[in-house]
Amino acid sequence: MGNPADIVVLSLEGRLPSSAPALQDLVSIANYVGAGVGGDRYAALTVEIVTDPAGIGHVGRAADGTPTALVVPGCLTDGGEVEPQIPRHRTAVAAIAAAHRRGALVAASCSAVFLAAEGGLADGRRVTTTWWAQDAFERRxxxxxLVRDAMLVEDDRLVTAAGPFSVLELGLAVMGRLRSPALASQVARYALVDRAFTPQSVFRDPALLRAGTPLLFRARAAVLAALPEVPSVAALAASLGLAERTFQRRLLAEAGQAPKPFIDGVRIAKARELLETSSRAVKEVAQAVGYAEETAFRRRFGELVGMSPRQYAKRFGDPR
Incomplete structure (x- = not known):
């Protein structure tokens, strides 16, 4: 078999249907920009989509010794649980590891980072994955x-990206490695891909994890109903028909949190919603979620979100 394409996308069962076409479109834009539109000229990139792991046996290095990029978009999501899906991708795990041993640049996003790590590629290397899978990743x-707050991490011949739609950032990083960082920047500007790399802490929302657990749903609703008053742990437990110790034990088991951090998380999540959807001043938002002192609100918001309320409103608020 001849040389593989510059970029081979392993499009596995369960991946987002848009991921492979998005990478193809990105390469098309790169070839347009790289033909001289951006001022400099770069050799055209080729891309190949493969759905069977057996089809990447040729991926490694080209005849001139330059690496081929193997891109694996997120592909394991099934109800938010990643680990139970790994066994059905054992063939892919072995094929990805073999490509890396042959010299390929491996790039994985979201839950597909688990596949690279399962084959040993993450051992001793800096990596990232989506915030909702990080605890499971770190245990396994x-x-x-694990760089928890990073959106994109490059370490040697392994590139990892965070969320399901971070495949564009992954593709740009690959272009930067195969051609030039300047080309990747030009493509990002042309395609309006925001490369600000906002910390993952800004997007982290514990309410989205195990949100269907009846106790958590009821506890969250009880806290929201009480605002701007903040219920005590005893009062919250009583409203749920539980003894305080029983509530603490079950909350720790189901949410991995003690009551006070849980209550704080619900309050800050509501504050984020208000900052995103209303024009209220920060002081008004603080009062709406039970903070008498704006300073205390700003401090706790910064601890949980990674930026100030004002910065958050500017970044995510309604621009109208």
Missing amino acids: YRQAV
């Missing part, structure tokens, strides 16, 4: 260095 791959 103790030799990896």
